[in-house]
Amino acid sequence: MIRVLLPAHLRTLARVTGEVQVDVVGLPTLLSVLDALEVRYPMLRGTIRDQVTQQRRPFVRFFACQEDFSHEPPETPLPGDVVKGAEPLLIVGAIAGG
Amino acid sequence: MSGVRVLVGTRKGAFVLTSDAKREKWEVNGPHFAGWEMYHIKGSPADPNRLYASQSSGWFGQLIQRSNDGGKTWEPVGNKFAYDGVPGTHQWYDGTAHPWEFKRVWHLEPSLNDPDTVYAGVEDAALFRSTDGGQNWQELSGLRGHGSGPRWQPGAGGMCLHSIILDPKNRERMFIAISAAGAFRSDDAGKTWQPINRGLHSQYIPDPNAEVGHCVHHIAMHGSRPNVLFMQKHWDVMRTDDAGDSWKEISGNLPTDFGFVIDIHAHEPETIYVVPIKSDSEHFPLDGKLRVYRSRSGGNEWEELAKGLPQRDCYVNVLRDAMAVDTLDSCGVYFGTTGGQVYASSNAGDSWTPIVRDLPAVLSVEVQTLP
Numbered sequence: 001m002i003r004v005l006l007p008a009h010l011r012t013l014a015r016v017t018g019e020v021q022v023d024v025v026g027l028p029t030l031l032s033v034l035d036a037l038e039v040r041y042p043m044l045r046g047t048i049r050d051q052v053t054q055q056r057r058p059f060v061r062f063f064a065c066q067e068d069f070s071h072e073p074p075e076t077p078l079p080g081d082v083v084k085g086a087e088p089l090l091i092v093g094a095i096a097g098g
Numbered sequence: 099m100s101g102v103r104v105l106v107g108t109r110k111g112a113f114v115l116t117s118d119a120k121r122e123k124w125e126v127n128g129p130h131f132a133g134w135e136m137y138h139i140k141g142s143p144a145d146p147n148r149l150y151a152s153q154s155s156g157w158f159g160q161l162i163q164r165s166n167d168g169g170k171t172w173e174p175v176g177n178k179f180a181y182d183g184v185p186g187t188h189q190w191y192d193g194t195a196h197p198w199e200f201k202r203v204w205h206l207e208p209s210l211n212d213p214d215t216v217y218a219g220v221e222d223a224a225l226f227r228s229t230d231g232g233q234n235w236q237e238l239s240g241l242r243g244h245g246s247g248p249r250w251q252p253g254a255g256g257m258c259l260h261s262i263i264l265d266p267k268n269r270e271r272m273f274i275a276i277s278a279a280g281a282f283r284s285d286d287a288g289k290t291w292q293p294i295n296r297g298l299h300s301q302y303i304p305d306p307n308a309e310v311g312h313c314v315h316h317i318a319m320h321g322s323r324p325n326v327l328f329m330q331k332h333w334d335v336m337r338t339d340d341a342g343d344s345w346k347e348i349s350g351n352l353p354t355d356f357g358f359v360i361d362i363h364a365h366e367p368e369t370i371y372v373v374p375i376k377s378d379s380e381h382f383p384l385d386g387k388l389r390v391y392r393s394r395s396g397g398n399e400w401e402e403l404a405k406g407l408p409q410r411d412c413y414v415n416v417l418r419d420a421m422a423v424d425t426l427d428s429c430g431v432y433f434g435t436t437g438g439q440v441y442a443s444s445n446a447g448d449s450w451t452p453i454v455r456d457l458p459a460v461l462s463v464e465v466q467t468l469p
Contacts, residue, residue, distance in 0.1 A: 009133060009158060013174065043174040047158040051178040052200070059157040093157045 002033050002078070003088035010048070010091070014041040019088055028083050030062060031074035048091060063090040102424045103168065103466040104432055105149065106440055107136035110458035112151055114169040117453075119426055121444040124453045130172065131163065138205050138419055138462045139169075145213040146466050150232060152203040152218070160202050162218075162232050175232035179203070179220055182239035188222065189251035198222045198242075205419060207262035211269075219259035223250060223276040225288065238288040241274065246293060246310040253277035253313045253332070254378075260418055261317045265324045273327065273342065278303075278313035281329065283342050294342025298331060315358045316418040320367035328370050328397070330360040330418075335372055337397050348397025353384055359421035363446060364429045368396040371423075371431060371447060373416040382413040390433070392447050406450035407441065414439070419462035426467055434460025 001021045011017060022036040038045045049056050054074075056062070062069040065079040065087050081087040104115040111129030130136075134153045142148040149165040151172065160179065163172040185198030201221040209215035214231040224242055226235040250257060258277055265271035272288060275281045280295040293310050303311040313332035320326065329336040329345065333356050336345045349355035354374045363369035370393050376384050383389060387410065390403040414437035424430035431447050434440045438457035441450045 007157070009155065012132075013158075013161070043161075046160065046177045050159070052180045057157065057159060 001085055002028050002036070002082060003085055004033065004037060005088045005090050006044075007091060007093040009093070010044060013043055013047065016041075028078045029075050030069060030072065030078065030089075033078065033089060034074075059094040061090075061092040061094055063092055064088075100426065101468045102426070102430060103141075103146075103468055104422075104440065104442075104453065105139040105141065105169070105462075105464040105466070106434055106457065106460060107139050107151070107419075107462035108434075108438070108458040108460050109135055112136040112139055112153075112169075113454070113457060115440065115453050121424075121426075121430055121442060126454055127169070130169070134161075135202075136461065137202060138464070140206050140208060140464045141168075141466045142208040142213040142216075143210050144208070146468060148208070148213040148231075150206040150208060150216050152206055154202040160200075162203065162206075164232050176228065176234050179218070179224075179226055179235055180237070181224060181242075182237040185222075186242075186247060188247055188257060189249060191252060193251075195248070198224075198247075200224075201256060204258045204260045205262055207264065210264050210266055217262050217264075217272075219262050219274060221256045221258040222252075223257045223259040223279060225259055225262070225274055227288065238284075240284070240289050241282060241291045244282070244291045244293070246279070249308075249310050250276060250279035251311065261314070263317060263319045263327070265319075266321045267324050271324070271341070273317060273319070275314040275317045275329075277315060278332075279310045280312040281314050281317060281327075281342055294338070295345070296343065297338070297345030297347075298336065299334070299347075300332065302332070316360050318360050318362050318370070320362045323367050326367065326396075328360050328362065330357050330372055332356065332378060335360065335397065348393070350393070350398030350400055352391055352400050357416075358418040359416050359433060361421045361423055361431070363431075364423050364425040365427075366394070366429075366446075369394045369446070370397065371421065372400075373421070373433065375415060381415045386411050386413060388412045388414065388435070390431070390447055390450075403443075403447045403450070405448065406443075406452075412437075417461055419464075420460050422463050422465040424465045424467045430465065432463050432465055434463045436460065 101118045106113040111132045113128035137152045139151040147168045151163040153161040187195035190196035205219040207217040218226040261275035263273040282291045298312045325341045388407040391400040414435035421433040431443045436459040
């Protein structure tokens with residue numbers, strides 16, 4: 001079970017409060033977690049990564065265990081503490097605009 | 099008892115304003131989708147409780163929301179807008195080639211007959227259609243494929259397809275407008291398109307009379323006369339009486355013919371409304387006075403409508419989709435400003451009252467007249 005913390009606007013869109021949890025088959029990676037997240041919450045499709053290119057939206061960041069995974073390849077394994085459920089994957093809206 | 103429902107899109111959410119037919123007391127409901135840019139909300143003529151809304155943000159992209167109960171509740175539907183084939187390039191601001199990139203939906207136009215069919219005008223300019231209530235979207239790529247796409251260029255707000263008009267007397271005919279490409283017409287339900295810009299004159303492009311490249315801000319049609327269109331261009335107010343085959347200027351005695359909105363009285367097809375804006379570099383009313391101008395002669399002769407509107411220190415703008423009319427016996431006219439006011443007139447513009455004064459900047463205003 002992978003814990004994911006969504007930004008406020010996406011929590012509202014997904015109609016959840018606090019963290020969400022998703023199950024991933026195999027080694028959890030950014031790609032597999034995002035895939036599982038979009039299956040569990042289809043309204044999030046297109047909001048974190050572009051639906052056509054599958055690229056991360058420019059103003060969205062991925063943090064975990066005090067590390068920035070935003071620019072890592074999608075197949076990058078997530079840290080052990082995220083895999084164990086000790087830490088969440090943070091999906092963050094960049095600080096920009098008003 | 100009949101009434102009206104005003105659908106307001108703002109920079110930070112959507113609002114639904116309702117009143118009975120007197121249009122004196124208003125209930126304000128919202129914000130829906132708080133914090134998101136709501137470029138446009140529009141109801142289906144075939145089912146007034148079916149609404150579509152364009153929700154977007156610079157962070158999280160484009161969403162489409164649908165309501166089946168007149169805006170009380172909403173559900174997200176499909177938001178995959180994939181251009182048909184290789185999108186190619188259009189002109190960038192400096193004339194260089196720039197790849198086509200989807201950014202957002204500016205305008206949603208529900209079918210006149212089918213609540214599940216809706217058109218979307220998007221940036222970078224293209225036209226999409228859904229026939230399943232917004233779940234899936236297909237590009238009507240004959241528009242971009244018509245051949246002039248590489249010569250289209252963005253206006254200051256982006257290269258947006260902002261106006262979609264469906265001909266109520268001819269299901270095969272539709273009109274769209276793009277800033278800055280111009281107006282286009284299809285006579286085969288969107289399969290193929292032709293530019294309809296003859297008579298437009300724009301000094302900000304190399305050939306002022308070019309086939310495409312004109313910064314059309316908005317077009318409007320009265321359903322009783324689908325061959326007559328009115329246009330607020332970047333500069334110039336125009337009309338056509340032959341479905342766009344030729345245009346003539348009707349700016350007449352307007353104090354400035356720059357502006358964004360244009361609309362038509364519900365029962366008088368020769369009565370039209372604009373909000374003159376000072377210039378393309380100063381997007382606010384002349385002299386700090388907010389005034390609507392009305393022509394009862396289809397253009398050229400215009401009268402100032404200022405009663406109830408601020409006549410000093412007013413420096414707001416009225417954006418292209420931010421004016422609408424109701425169809426009650428005494429035609430109501432509505433418009434929203436970038437200062438967050440939504441003004442209503444229940445007497446065809448003779449006098450105005452603010453429904454709300456302090457919303458976020460208003461991007462769009464649509465009106466439903468309810469039975």
